[in-house]
Amino acid sequence: MSQLTSIERLSLNQITTNQWSLQEAVEGCVRAELPWIALWRHKIAEIGLKESKRIIQNSGIQISSICRGGMFPQSTPKLRQEALDDNKRAVDEAAELGAEVLVLVCGPAAGKDIAEGRKMVEEGIQHLVPYAEERGVKLGIEPLHPMYAAERSVIVSLGEAVTLAQKFQPNQVGVVVDVFHVWWDHDLYNQIERAKGRILGFHVSDWIVPTPDMLMGRGMMGDGVIELRRIREAVEKTGYKGPIEVEIFNQEIWDTPGDEVLALMKERYLEHV
Amino acid sequence: MSQLTSIERLSLNQITTNQWSLQEAVEGCVRAELPWIALWRHKIAEIGLKESKRIIQNSGIQISSICRGGMFPQSTPKLRQEALDDNKRAVDEAAELGAEVLVLVCGPAAGKDIAEGRKMVEEGIQHLVPYAEERGVKLGIEPLHPMYAAERSVIVSLGEAVTLAQKFQPNQVGVVVDVFHVWWDHDLYNQIERAKGRILGFHVSDWIVPTPDMLMGRGMMGDGVIELRRIREAVEKTGYKGPIEVEIFNQEIWDTPGDEVLALMKERYLEHV
Numbered sequence: 001m002s003q004l005t006s007i008e009r010l011s012l013n014q015i016t017t018n019q020w021s022l023q024e025a026v027e028g029c030v031r032a033e034l035p036w037i038a039l040w041r042h043k044i045a046e047i048g049l050k051e052s053k054r055i056i057q058n059s060g061i062q063i064s065s066i067c068r069g070g071m072f073p074q075s076t077p078k079l080r081q082e083a084l085d086d087n088k089r090a091v092d093e094a095a096e097l098g099a100e101v102l103v104l105v106c107g108p109a110a111g112k113d114i115a116e117g118r119k120m121v122e123e124g125i126q127h128l129v130p131y132a133e134e135r136g137v138k139l140g141i142e143p144l145h146p147m148y149a150a151e152r153s154v155i156v157s158l159g160e161a162v163t164l165a166q167k168f169q170p171n172q173v174g175v176v177v178d179v180f181h182v183w184w185d186h187d188l189y190n191q192i193e194r195a196k197g198r199i200l201g202f203h204v205s206d207w208i209v210p211t212p213d214m215l216m217g218r219g220m221m222g223d224g225v226i227e228l229r230r231i232r233e234a235v236e237k238t239g240y241k242g243p244i245e246v247e248i249f250n251q252e253i254w255d256t257p258g259d260e261v262l263a264l265m266k267e268r269y270l271e272h273v
Numbered sequence: 274m275s276q277l278t279s280i281e282r283l284s285l286n287q288i289t290t291n292q293w294s295l296q297e298a299v300e301g302c303v304r305a306e307l308p309w310i311a312l313w314r315h316k317i318a319e320i321g322l323k324e325s326k327r328i329i330q331n332s333g334i335q336i337s338s339i340c341r342g343g344m345f346p347q348s349t350p351k352l353r354q355e356a357l358d359d360n361k362r363a364v365d366e367a368a369e370l371g372a373e374v375l376v377l378v379c380g381p382a383a384g385k386d387i388a389e390g391r392k393m394v395e396e397g398i399q400h401l402v403p404y405a406e407e408r409g410v411k412l413g414i415e416p417l418h419p420m421y422a423a424e425r426s427v428i429v430s431l432g433e434a435v436t437l438a439q440k441f442q443p444n445q446v447g448v449v450v451d452v453f454h455v456w457w458d459h460d461l462y463n464q465i466e467r468a469k470g471r472i473l474g475f476h477v478s479d480w481i482v483p484t485p486d487m488l489m490g491r492g493m494m495g496d497g498v499i500e501l502r503r504i505r506e507a508v509e510k511t512g513y514k515g516p517i518e519v520e521i522f523n524q525e526i527w528d529t530p531g532d533e534v535l536a537l538m539k540e541r542y543l544e545h546v
Binding site: 108109112113114118145146147149150151155156157159160183184185186187207209210211214224225226227 | 381382385386387391418419420422423424428429430432433456457458459460480482483484487497498499500
């Protein structure tokens with residue numbers, strides 16, 4: 001297996017340094033010479049879209065994705081419309097910032113019927129696609145780990161994400177492969193192959209043993225059991241050569257000075273990804 | 274969908290009343306007029322196999338399964354042999370107690386290579402099958418939730434469990450369907466259909482929102498989001514009419530007097546399963 005020799009594809013997913021504001025994160029990336037960043041909408045909202053755009057443009061850093069749209073299943077038509085409107089705003093933000101990809105965390109079912117939830121996700125994407133396409137923004141369906149099926153997304157395997165994406169054109173909808181969410185899947189490598197031409201993003205972190213927490217338990221690359229390099233190479237074999245985001249929800253990392261996090265991240269990226 | 278009208282198939286998986294010894298659990302079942310119980314080996318070990326057998330035989334209660342064999346992947350041939358020896362003891366216990374099914378929790382990979390872990394599981398089962406068959410004990414592969422892939426089992430979807438079981442004869446190896454572990458699967462109903470003739474057990478509990486804990490966060494039926502009746506009917510459609518075990522890891526339930534747990538369990542079983 002071949003090692004990465006530079007950080008030219010490395011992207012800081014901003015949630016990894018949740019302790020930082022958008023401006024601090026961008027400045028941190030500049031200091032660390034990271035070429036990419038993924039922005040979260042609540043961080044954009046803190047200072048406004050215009051100021052966020054100014055900061056990004058002045059930095060020369062490229063945006064790998066905007067997190068996140070989605071949350072399509074809702075219990076009433078009114079709430080579904082509100083969710084769709086919010087997704088349109090997310091598309092607007094991505095377009096304004098020059099981000100090619102809006103990551104979709106599709107949302108849990110509105111009730112107990114998970115099949116119905118999946119149907120609402122498909123309908124939501126259907127409604128959003130023309131709006132996003134006009135603005136040059138691709139929608140990246142990120143299948144989440146099945147342990148989030150009841151609270152964050154009914155799309156919990158790469159296979160179903162690919163099947164859903166394939167109902168649209170490749171320039172409209174694709175998938176985001178996050179190792180933390182998909183590493184357990186016995187059919188992972190077949191599904192990555194199926195995703196050929198549809199992969200819009202690749203996220204890395206690690207699965208720590210024992211897992212300290214369902215949400216905040218992700219680890220730095222190399223601290224867990226995920227075969228990062230094997231998965232990265234499978235993703236590249238499909239033709240994906242885009243940015244590789246480090247996305248880690250972990251209180252300990254959030255309590256660490258951001259510059260230290262970025263330094264460790266770079267080191268572990270070259271060593272383990 | 275049709276409601277269950279009696280508790281003739283209801284089984285107490287002993288872990289649900291972990292506060293009770295084997296004897297207390299059996300006495301509790303007698304008081305509650307539960308016809309079935311699933312025994313855990315560490316509870317059998319506390320009083321010995323002979324005494325356990327005596328208690329069970331005197332009670333007239335039937336055993337739905339013994340929990341558990343498995344943990345096949347190990348880092349050295351010696352450790353794999355030890356695991357196999359322990360599985361043989363588990364088979365012996367099941368045979369001695371007159372239990373038809375030994376539940377397999379297959380074990381995590383010995384290192385990072387999850388495919389290698391799955392191979393070791395298959396080899397382990399291969400070695401165990403003749404021994405179990407001679408003693409009239411069937412091996413029930415229980416796919417666990419993917420969140421346990423790193424710590425408890427590399428077999429984390431019903432699909433792969435069925436594929437694995439099909440490498441053996443139906444009287445040798447089957448699968449155990451536990452709603453908590455499989456409810457999230459977009460392909461669940463197809464996989465249940467594929468499992469026709471191989472289902473050796475059906476376990477119920479619920480998925481609570483928000484989920485309080487990865488291990489101890491299971492809920493009583495009706496307290497969560499799982500479509501219990503829909504899954505139960507799909508399982509029955511394959512021809513499975515055997516016991517339905519209630520298996521709940523939950524500290525709050527473990528802190529509740531066992532008789533109360535059994536009363537609630539019966540009520541919820543009729544109402545929700």
